[in-house]
Amino acid sequence: MxxxxxxxxxxxxxxxxxxxxxxxxxxxxxxxxxxxxxxxxxxxxxxxxxxxxxxxxxxxxxxxxxxxxxxxxxxxxxxxxxxxxxxxxxxxxxxxxxxxxxxxxxxxxxxxxxxxxxxxxxxxxxxxxxxxxxxxxxxxxxxxxxxxxxxxxxxxTQVEIVYEELREAIEANRLSTYFQPVWDLQRGAIAGVESLARWTSPRHGLIPPSSFVGFAEKSDLIQALTRWSIGTTLRHAAMLRDAPPLTFAINFSPRVFAKTGLVEQLMDLLEIWGLPPSVVVAEITETALVNDLDAITQAMWRMRERGARIAIDDFGTGYASIAYLRRFPASELKIDRSLVCDVAHDPRTAKLVQSIIQMAHHMDMATVAEGVEDRATQDLLMSMGCDYGQGYHLGRPEPADDFVARHTPAAKTI
Structure with a gap:
């Protein structure tokens, strides 16, 4: 001590x-x-x-x-x-x-x-x-x-995170869950959400996720933060059990993803909340796949065999190649916002995004465009055959409780 x-x-x-x-x-x-x-x-x-x-x-x-x-x-x-x-x-x-x-x-x-x-x-x-x-x-x-x-x-150093304060915030459930909608671009309807953690510190106020999640990544708190995120996301998902089917994307740290027992813990929580594994989309960044390839690939296969979905996040900015992709049992590619934001203005970027979409479809993977900020980008992605999109134009992150209240059948009949 x-x-x-x-x-x-x-x-x-x-x-x-x-x-x-x-x-x-x-x-x-x-x-x-x-x-x-x-x-x-x-x-x-x-x-x-x-x-x-x-x-x-x-x-x-x-x-x-x-x-x-x-x-x-x-x-x-x-x-x-x-x-x-x-x-x-x-x-x-x-x-x-x-x-x-x-x-x-x-x-x-x-x-x-x-x-x-x-x-x-x-x-x-x-x-x-x-x-x-x-x-x-x-x-x-x-x-x-x-x-x-x-x-x-x-x-x-933008915000100095105190280990004990973040640990107490996680253990006492003082963080908040936000949902950002993911739209089915071809049907024009919400298909799911991405679950995001938010933290308001008594000392600093609202802490950027990049600060406290990054701090947790460098300490043992990332495991506790991931467990908290899974638990609170599935709790809100259970409230929407009677609503039209939605998926719930959860970000997994590479340090946690390959840990023994993680898949089993996820399945136990799904059973507790009465949810099928298919509602979960486990997101892991492209760069992380290269850093710990074997362990993460094994965890991916165990998760897919149980029925959950896997998304490779931030695709197009890291180092994963087609040779890597053939080893991953991923169900989705999330095209990084740095590419999506230029797709309507730069012909070369548009050709690259089109190629990523075609490649993903040939490998039986869906595509999700991140950072859709205007109608022109949405229309172009739809014409390219992109399956899903998220961004401020399609919906900003909002408290999970508010999202649930608006999308439960009871709320719609009032």
């Missing part, structure tokens, strides 16, 4: 009092694979590995530096009196070097590659709380980029 009081106290005691005191660096360091040692080999060996890691870190630092345990695989470092950013990088280089040999004589070598995020006082913050949070953000960035050390970058 994070020893917050001791860490904050050590930071407070070393805050620079004048320009001559130099910089104070707060570093959050994660040792890759350290947590898994306890799970695979037992807590006693895990604690020994953790102690060895702490000793390695301590030996690589100066006597005035402090090291604190901040989790199963994390450490908080307080480094005072640094005269430039280069001194931080030198400290990081020493820490990387000290983990070049295995931590323990284990059945498999634990190299323990470190990932580090750093915030500086006074450059980035001047309070213990803010320094720690910004060091955590930098650590998340280091993990996402595959880099060993990242300094806090203020220009890239």
């Amino acid at each position: 994070l020893n917050r009081a001791d860490i904050f106290g050590a930071i407070e005691a070393r805050l620079p009092q004048s320009a001559g005191d130099g910089h104070l660096a707060v570093m959050m360091l994660r040792v890759e694979g350290l947590h898994e040692v306890s799970l695979r080999l037992g807590y006693a060996i895990g604690e020994e590995a953790h102690r060895h890691a702490w000793e390695r870190i301590r030996a690589a630092l100066r006597p005035i530096d402090r090291v604190f345990c901040a989790g199963d695989d994390r450490f908080a470092l307080v480094l005072p009196g640094l005269h430039s950013h280069n001194h931080v990088l030198l400290a990081a280089a020493r820490l990387v070097q000290t983990f070049e040999r295995p931590l323990l004589d284990l059945p498999y070598p634990l190299q323990g590659r470190p990932e580090m995020g750093v915030a500086l006082c006074p450059d980035h913050a001047d309070t213990p709380d803010l320094l720690c949070r910004r060091a955590e953000l930098a650590l998340s960035a280091a993990h996402a980029r595959g880099e060993s050390c990242v300094l806090h970058e203020p220009c890239e």
